[in-house]
Amino acid sequence: MNLDAAGAARRMMARLDEFAAFTDVPGQLNRLYLSPSYRAACEQFARWAEAAGMSARIDAVGNVRARYEGNAKFAPALMIGSHIDTVRDAGRFDGNLGALAALAVVEQLHVNGIRLDHAIEVVAFGDEEGVRFSTAMTGSRALAGVLSASAMESRDRDGITLGAALTAFGGDVERAYTSRARDVAAFVELHIEQGPVLEAKGLALGVVGAINGATRMLVTVTGLAGHAGCVPMDLRRDAVAAAAEMILAVEARGLKEPDLVATVGRLEVEPGAVNVIPGLARFSLDVRSPRDEWRRRAVSDIHAACTAIAARRHVDSVFLPVHEAPAYVCDAGVVAGFDRALESLGLPAFHLPSGAGHDTMVMGGLAPSGMLFVRCKGGISHNPAESITPEDGEIALRALTRFALDFRV
Numbered sequence: 001m002n003l004d005a006a007g008a009a010r011r012m013m014a015r016l017d018e019f020a021a022f023t024d025v026p027g028q029l030n031r032l033y034l035s036p037s038y039r040a041a042c043e044q045f046a047r048w049a050e051a052a053g054m055s056a057r058i059d060a061v062g063n064v065r066a067r068y069e070g071n072a073k074f075a076p077a078l079m080i081g082s083h084i085d086t087v088r089d090a091g092r093f094d095g096n097l098g099a100l101a102a103l104a105v106v107e108q109l110h111v112n113g114i115r116l117d118h119a120i121e122v123v124a125f126g127d128e129e130g131v132r133f134s135t136a137m138t139g140s141r142a143l144a145g146v147l148s149a150s151a152m153e154s155r156d157r158d159g160i161t162l163g164a165a166l167t168a169f170g171g172d173v174e175r176a177y178t179s180r181a182r183d184v185a186a187f188v189e190l191h192i193e194q195g196p197v198l199e200a201k202g203l204a205l206g207v208v209g210a211i212n213g214a215t216r217m218l219v220t221v222t223g224l225a226g227h228a229g230c231v232p233m234d235l236r237r238d239a240v241a242a243a244a245e246m247i248l249a250v251e252a253r254g255l256k257e258p259d260l261v262a263t264v265g266r267l268e269v270e271p272g273a274v275n276v277i278p279g280l281a282r283f284s285l286d287v288r289s290p291r292d293e294w295r296r297r298a299v300s301d302i303h304a305a306c307t308a309i310a311a312r313r314h315v316d317s318v319f320l321p322v323h324e325a326p327a328y329v330c331d332a333g334v335v336a337g338f339d340r341a342l343e344s345l346g347l348p349a350f351h352l353p354s355g356a357g358h359d360t361m362v363m364g365g366l367a368p369s370g371m372l373f374v375r376c377k378g379g380i381s382h383n384p385a386e387s388i389t390p391e392d393g394e395i396a397l398r399a400l401t402r403f404a405l406d407f408r409v
């Protein structure tokens with residue numbers, strides 16, 4: 001089989017640049033789920049899929065799904081994809097690389113008139129990042145049939161519910177709950193590592209063994225607002241001072257255990273004036289670990305520590321769980337398939353865990369699933385400086401293509 005992987009990889013890298021122009025904020029890549037630029041990106045992705053010989057549609061939750069039939073119609077599919085929503089001021093490779101690489105796999109088959117025994121379904125997910133609403137992975141959750149009943153009620157900063165945004169987008173809230181994918185033989189995702197391990201090892205690619213589980217919560221601390229000049233220090237119920245102590249407790253717990261990470265990434269203060277003692281503080285909590293029991297224990301310890309701090313400072317603290325994903329051990333068959341693909345390219349089959357959550361961990365509930373990581377410069381991600389080399393892009397595409405060709409249902 002004579003595929004032009006180098007040409008396909010060049011087109012893929014050029015498309016990544018072109019795709020980065022789909023943004024809601026000129027001058028930076030900002031493509032939040034269901035936004036106007038997200039819509040435009042979905043439509044462009046569908047056009048590219050159709051040009052690669054696939055039938056494509058935007059589904060009820062705003063994923064793009066495209067299908068390249070196998071030799072037999074209605075054959076079970078190998079599903080390949082990643083997400084095309086981004087964080088604010090994002091890099092252009094996170095998610096988009098895996099989605100466009102999936103297209104590039106099919107494109108190589110299409111231009112050579114090759115059909116496989118299995119179909120290939122390319123998917124570009126929405127809401128992997130969970131930036132706009134206090135949900136995450138809405139797209140893959142819908143496909144896996146595990147979308148939570150409350151997901152549509154979650155609101156963005158402007159108070160718009162996910163359900164309302166989805167309806168305005170042209171999606172379908174009712175069908176979102178019944179759009180579980182059928183006849184998926186396996187799901188695989190290519191993604192940048194978003195960490196420094198592969199670069200440190202001098203390796204272009206790594207096979208993901210497991211994806212860390214994660215808990216996200218919103219913590220609201222309520223004290224009493226007052227005049228910054230008139231209320232003595234010992235009579236205050238300062239919500240931000242309490243939150244600050246809680247955040248240090250989060251950091252201390254994260255430091256206590258290897259492979260556990262705990263982060264407060266967002267802090268809001270009300271009323272937020274220089275001469276007012278803050279009456280309310282709200283912060284996010286994100287805890288991750290490759291072992292679910294470690295993560296649960298850490299969350300419970302953090303909750304206890306914050307409750308004690310709140311009691312001592314006479315403020316109230318409320319923990320609202322907003323996202324929970326168990327760790328996912330990648331499917332052994334998929335891992336072995338990636339091992340063979342790497343070895344066939346003369347690369348070592350190096351394994352590493354994923355510290356970030358990915359659609360793969362949700363799709364693992366639907367079908368055997370796994371991931372391939374590609375080295376990114378400096379391990380930098382969620383940052384416009386995110387980058388991979390064209391050489392690594394090509395070797396990653398070769399490995400993903402090899403996996404797809406050798407895949408057996």
Ligand SMILES: [Zn+2]
Pocket residue numbers: 083094095128191
């Ligand atoms: Zn991603």
